[in-house]
Amino acid sequence: MFGGGRAPIVVLSNNTKRESGRKVQLENINAGKQIADVIRTCLGPQAMLKMLMDPMGGIVMTNDGNAILREITVQHPAAKSMIEIARTQDEEVGDGTTSVIVLAGEMLVAAEQFLEQQMHPTVIIREYKKALEDIVTLLEGPLSVPVDRNDKAAVAQVVRGCIGTKFISKWGDLAVNIALDAVNTVLLEENGRTEVDIKRYAKVEKIPGGSIEESQIMKGVMINKDVTHPKMRRYIKNPRIMLLDCSLEYKKGESQTNVEISGQEDFTRLLEIEEEHVRRQCDDIIALKPDVVFTEKGVSDLAQHFLLKAGITAMRRLRKSDNNRIARACGATVVNRTDELQESDIGTGAGLFEIKKMGDEYFCYVTECKNPKACTILLRGASKDILNETERNLQDALQVARNIVLSPRLVPGGGAIEMAVCQKLLGKGTSGPYTALAHALEIIPRTLAQNCGANTIRTLTALRAKHANHTDASAPCTWGIDGETGELVEQGKKGLWEPLAVKLQTYKTAIETAILLLRIDDIVSGSKKKGGQEPPTPSQMAQQPQE
Structure with missing residues (x-):
């Protein structure tokens, strides 16, 4: 008995299907992997778009991970929780929704070999938690660099890096200026506290017609x-x-009001x-x-x-x-x-x-x-689909600008920070799951290379060598992959930086989701029979896109 209530009782009737143990864990890993595979081609500047149809016949064309997963219907409970983390990432920092799904899927796959070797999930979880603590320490310490949030050029460069992977990248300068002006307009500093409420005070008005170049921000x-x-x-x-x-x-008066008039x-x-x-x-x-x-x-x-x-x-x-x-x-x-x-x-x-x-x-x-402490962003474009995609991209840019204002630290982009963290963890870790998680981080540079058609093995080997030879402990190694060409570039010189807040949230959400799904060893489904059929088992619940 706890708190005066009854202890919960699970009754397994004839209608209840139950699967447990190793089988469920492997199924959960498989479900996470399938969701990650759907999203993987949406990472980087050469990302492919997905065209989704909703039940009402409307279409959505986007490469935004969160928007894609919102439109997909899945049956498997583990896949549903993967979709939920993209939503969390979007609400918290507004960017990195694709990365978080790809990373979470890869971290689940990394654990699969240890489960097959009969290693207990709690041992894997312990190592994953230890790795997460080390990652946070590294990112908040030597692997990130501070930025002056009043330096407009530096902040603009970061926002440009964020929208470089999006549809709106062709009008990059316009989008960057709109995002920075909007965030500076709604910025409110009171009692030493900084507040940037984009959702409420930076309204986006979409009017079909004209061209995207005619979009503007109004101080009012x-x-x-x-x-x-x-x-x-x-x-x-x-x-x-x-x-x-x-x-x-x-x-x-309301409907019950009676007024008597005599004359x-x-x-x-x-x-x-x-x-x-x-x-x-x-x-x-x-x-x-x-x-x-x-x-x-x-x-x-x-x-x-x-x-x-x-x-x-x-x-x-x-x-x-x-x-x-x-x-x-x-x-x-x-x-x-x-x-x-x-x-x-x-x-x-x-x-x-x-x-x-x-x-x-x-x-x-x-x-x-x-x-003005409020503004309106007027978007023009050829069609509603283009306007909707432009708005989604602009929201990401606004969130990135907001993150820098609230937490002015940066990490190198283009897979550079993932490779740097991986090298540091491999230098520390000895156990299998710990090093497996470190190698799982390489999925980001690998996917970037795959999406622009580069030779993945050769590129990754060269990138590992660059990071292994980096000796300056006070600054992060900024060698990463150019998402346009697949070649190795020094992101510090190219100017591709990402906000630390986005990366921290990505790693925390991905690893914690992997831990959560590894901890599940039992799925009980109490759905009723339909027409005398047995309810589907979790292994039969496959990913079903909406028709």
């Missing part, structure tokens, strides 16, 4: 809305902006009460002389009439997130009741309010802000 907010009344002003310089979270209309005067009085309520709300607003009013709720025709007479432009039914972004951009405060409005709630930080038509839709711009 852009919303897909038009004014509520056609006669309201659509272009205002230095506007006074008011943000509301209440409706400018008479609040009707003509009662109905007239009812309408008068409604008009007085709306007039009172509008008088509260007009008293502060705003130029533009944004509200998250509705604006009645009567309120539009009063506001139009006072020369005020109104916008209704904004999303809460858009209202919060406008508040950050122009310094206004979102108010819940009109009778509590004060002068300090008015936002005066915006330089321009205008309504412009783009394509078939009208957009409202609040731009030229003095100190």
Whole structure:
């Protein structure tokens, strides 16, 4: 008994299938390997794209590991947990989703030979944990170099390295500038704490049409809305902006409300009460002389009439997130009741309010802000598929720029850091699983070489020799593979660096997932019989892409 509850009991009925022991561990390894094989060709600048069809008939074309795995349906529980780690990696650091799957799959395969030799999983796990501790120590110590986050050229080089493997790499300079400007705009430093909230305050608006070169970042907010009344002003310089979270209309009762009217005067009085309520709300607003009013709720025709007479432009039914972004951009405060409005709630930080038509839709711009802490990234492109892929790539670039701001340390890219860590671990380790994990790291440079059609064995042998001959203990060896040509290059001179935060998270997630799957020795499936058939065993559960 624990905590007053009952101890769990597993009842194995006739419907319950159970597999255990070595067989399950080997199956889990196989499932992880299959998922890694799906993703492997998506690593590096010469990565191939995958075309995925969802059940609704929509298509996704991408080489982003997380986006691919989100669209795949798998049955095997171990494969599901592999897909989950790509999502974790994406949410935590936003990049390295392909690497983490490839590494986790290879680390599982590295353990397979020891399981076949009847070595106990806990022995392998102990060595893996020890290797992870050593990797973290090495990466945070001699194998990473500090970077000045205020050095725009150095940070831009890292972001360019991140998007070099993506579809958007052709417009690299544009994407890098947008990513850096966006992160610097939403950067907030309070009480010695740095916060970069990209998800909430760097909104991406995708508008089909035009070319990708026309994409831009606006120091302010852009919303897909038009004014509520056609006669309201659509272009205002230095506007006074008011943000509301209440409706400018008479609040009707719920469906259960009953009102009894006995005469003509009662109905007239009812309408008068409604008009007085709306007039009172509008008088509260007009008293502060705003130029533009944004509200998250509705604006009645009567309120539009009063506001139009006072020369005020109104916008209704904004999303809460858009209202919060406008508040950050122009310094206004979102108010819940009109009778509590004060002068300090008015936002005066915006330089321009205008309504412009783009394509078939009208957009409202609040731009030229003095100190915006929110921005909008406008993406243009030939089709929705191209725009979606561009947005996915740009999100990775934004996350990399954010990681450098929060943790300004770098490691060499192009498989150089994996080979450097591998050499250091081989120098320390003696046991089988420890050295097997070190060799598993070589899968990254090997895959990079394979994806650009180089001679894998010759390239890796030459790369090992370069790292073995490196004698400077104070700096990492930066020899790696050029993902475009498959030749060996010195990444330090080429300028291909990656944020330390991404690599640390990649190794931690990959090794911990491998440990987790090795620890499983039993899969119990209690699914019901369908049409008298036995439920499938985990070994029969194969990878099934969605139709």
